[in-house]
Structure formats: C-alpha cells, structure tokens
Amino acid sequence: MVGVSQITNGNAVSLGTPRIPAVRNRLRDEPVGAPKRVLLAAPRGYCAGVDRAVIAVEKALEQYGAPVYVRKQIVHNIHVVSTLEQQGAIFVDEVDEVPEGANVVFSAHGVSPMVVQSASDRGLHAIDATCPLVTKVHREAVRFAKQDYEILLIGHAGHEEVEGTMGHAPERTTLVNNPDEADTVEVKNPDHLVWLSQTTLSVDETMETVRRLRKRFPKLQDPPSDDICYATQNRQVAIKKVARDADLVIVVGSANSSNSVRLVEVALDHGAKAAYRIDYAHEIQQEWLDGVATVGVTSGASVPEVLVQEVLRDLADAGYVDVEPVVTAEEDLMFSLPKELRKTKSGATDERGLGGRVRDKQLS
Numbered sequence: 121m122v123g124v125s126q127i128t129n130g131n132a133v134s135l136g137t138p139r140i141p142a143v144r145n146r147l148r149d150e151p152v153g154a155p156k157r158v159l160l161a162a163p164r165g166y167c168a169g170v171d172r173a174v175i176a177v178e179k180a181l182e183q184y185g186a187p188v189y190v191r192k193q194i195v196h197n198i199h200v201v202s203t204l205e206q207q208g209a210i211f212v213d214e215v216d217e218v219p220e221g222a223n224v225v226f227s228a229h230g231v232s233p234m235v236v237q238s239a240s241d242r243g244l245h246a247i248d249a250t251c252p253l254v255t256k257v258h259r260e261a262v263r264f265a266k267q268d269y270e271i272l273l274i275g276h277a278g279h280e281e282v283e284g285t286m287g288h289a290p291e292r293t294t295l296v297n298n299p300d301e302a303d304t305v306e307v308k309n310p311d312h313l314v315w316l317s318q319t320t321l322s323v324d325e326t327m328e329t330v331r332r333l334r335k336r337f338p339k340l341q342d343p344p345s346d347d348i349c350y351a352t353q354n355r356q357v358a359i360k361k362v363a364r365d366a367d368l369v370i371v372v373g374s375a376n377s378s379n380s381v382r383l384v385e386v387a388l389d390h391g392a393k394a395a396y397r398i399d400y401a402h403e404i405q406q407e408w409l410d411g412v413a414t415v416g417v418t419s420g421a422s423v424p425e426v427l428v429q430e431v432l433r434d435l436a437d438a439g440y441v442d443v444e445p446v447v448t449a450e451e452d453l454m455f456s457l458p459k460e461l462r463k464t465k466s467g468a469t470d471e472r473g474l475g476g477r478v479r480d481k482q483l484s
C-alpha cells in the first residue's frame with residue numbers, strides 16, 4: 121500500500137464491497153533514468169450529482185427492497201453499475217421493460233418528458249435521480265422554447281443527456297456535435313438564437329464551437345450561466361496542470377463516460393506525451409511505462425475513489441511510490457436526495473438525505 125490513502129478530493133468511497141478484478145504485482149519496476157513519481161490530480165472522481173444518484177439507488181433498495189429498476193446506467197461507470205446490480209438493482213434501457221407498478225430510478229443524465237409520461241402510463245413509482253445541473257439545462261431549454269428561441273444544443277448525438285434535453289424542446293432544438301458542424305448548421309431565424317450545451321463537454325472545444333457559431337450568427341445568445349458543470353470544468357483544469365509535466369496520463373473512467381473521455385483528450389492537448397483511459401488498474405500495460413518518469417493520474421466524475429487507489433497501488437509496484445497531489449480547486453457541493461428518499465423507514469430524517477456521504481470515511 122502506498123502512502124496515499126489519505127489523499128482524497130473529499131469524496132468517500134460510495135460502494136460497500138468493491139468487486140475489483142485484482143491482479144497484483146504484474147508491473148515491473150524498470151529503471152527510467154529519472155526519479156519516478158505520480159502527479160495525482162484533484163479534484164477528480166465523484167461529483168455531487170453522481171454521489172446523489174448512487175445514494176438514491178442504494179436508498180431505494182434499502183427503502184423498497186430489491187429489485188429496484190434503473191432506466192439506463194445510473195452513472196456511466198461499469199464498476200458502479202456492476203456493484204449496484206449485485207445489491208439488487210436491475211438496469212433497463214426503457215421503462216417498458218419495467219413490470220407495471222414497480223419502482224424505477226431515472227439516471228443522473230436525465231430524461232425527456234416522454235419518458236416520465238411512459239413511466240406514469242405504466243403505473244411505475246418513479247424516482248428522479250437526474251443531476252440538478254442537468255435539470256437546470258432542461259429548464260433553460262423549456263424557457264427559451266417558450267420565448268420562441270431556436271436552440272442550438274452543443275453535445276454528442278446519442279448521449280442520454282442530450283436525448284433528455286432535446287426532449288424538453290424537440291421542435292426548437294438542433295444538435296451541434298462539434299466545431300465543424302458550427303460551420304454548416306442551418307437555422308430558421310438567426311436573430312432569435314441561443315446556445316446551450318451538454319454538461320460534460322470539453323470547455324475548450326465548446327468555446328471553439330461557440331466562436332464559429334457566433335461568426336455566422338452574431339446575435340447568438342449565451343446561456344444564462346455555464347451549462348458545462350463545475351465538476352467537468354474542475355477536472356479539466358486539474359488535468360491540464362498535471363499534463364504539462366506528465367510523460368503519461370492515466371484516466372480512470374468508463375468508455376461511455378463523456379467527461380472521462382474528455383479528460384484523455386484534454387491531457388493530450390495540454391502536453392501529456394501519452395494518455396489512456398482504463399476502467400481498472402489491471403488494464404495498465406507494462407509498455408506504457410517504458411521510459412516514463414512522471415505519471416499523471418485522474419478519474420472521471422462517475423468514478424469511485426477506490427478504483428484510483430488500486431491504480432496507485434499498481435503504479436507503486438512499478439516503482440512510482442512518490443505521489444504528489446496537484447490540487448487546483450476544493451469541492452464541497454452536495455445535492456439533496458430525491459424527496460421520496462429523504463426519510464428513513466421510521467420517518468426520521470436520514471442524514472444522507474442532506475445530500476452527501478459521510479465525508480470522513482477512510483479509504484481502504
């Protein structure tokens with residue numbers, strides 16, 4: 121165990137018994153001609169919206185008993201999903217797969233009004249774990265649509281959050297996937313136009329998309345406040361600082377996690393010589409470490425800290441025992457749980473109903 125167990129970004133491990141495929145002592149401690157070290161980005165890992173969504177499923181299981189159905193992955197992390205499955209959660213793609221009258225949780229990425237209606241039509245008891253920062257974007261979409269704005273939504277086609285947001289103003293929203301599409305997107309009324317965005321995009325790429333949109337549509341209006349959320353922004357700022365000095369950056373996060381994938385891109389754009397995304401420590405390849413003195417480590421907003429600690433253990437096996445935190449912000453935001461889950465079975469207020477986990481829980 122390396123001496124970093126106390127280094128956290130304030131996030132406790134959320135899930136009781138991690139099921140991590142451990143493969144110890146795979147990596148060799150090869151000389152590299154310079155002192156080996158790890159730069160550990162902070163903030164990293166769980167954001168307030170993920171924390172809330174995962175607790176919501178755990179509490180729903182506790183309150184209503186298994187099974188509890190969850191529409192889509194509650195958050196985009198394979199470890200979180202498999203651990204909740206072990207506890208009795210059943211993940212489905214659509215609400216029509218949920219037995220009538222059962223409990224269903226909507227994921228942190230949000231849903232369109234059509235999904236809410238379908239759940240109601242089936243008599244489901246729906247618990248909405250949509251991140252409040254995604255709900256904020258939904259409300260913006262509804263408000264601008266009511267004011268007859270045309271909405272250019274910057275985001276990635278097929279992402280659940282984008283589908284949910286577009287569903288709030290389907291007639292008025294056009295998706296812009298990337299800066300190149302800003303050069304070709306067609307609008308009906310360039311004088312009454314606003315842009316909104318997915319919460320987990322690259323800040324730099326989004327600003328480039330907006331710059332190119334505004335070149336064509338000078339009256340394009342900005343959203344009232346940032347749609348790219350604080351957690352996405354903070355993790356990108358931290359990895360930029362790490363990447364400047366890193367020969368290799370390892371991002372812990374799943375392939376379908378937008379903000380994790382963005383962290384790899386941001387690291388490469390800001391000086392990292394190489395960057396890889398992994399779900400688990402055992403995916404680190406020996407050859408990635410050839411000639412590498414400094415390894416940067418971070419994790420996406422849906423990643424429990426225990427997975428990062430596993431990476432640090434494996435890197436220590438390979439001689440990277442010196443771990444330096446690179447802290448660019450402190451985070452203490454918490455969101456209240458969905459209202460149905462704020463009480464215990466006996467009716468008392470559940471302290472987790474205040475939003476966060478017990479923050480001084482030790483990592484192991």
Ligand code: SF4
Nearest residue numbers: 167169170251319349
């Ligand atoms: S990444 Fe941002 S928008 Fe998504 S759940 Fe976390 S805080 Fe909410």
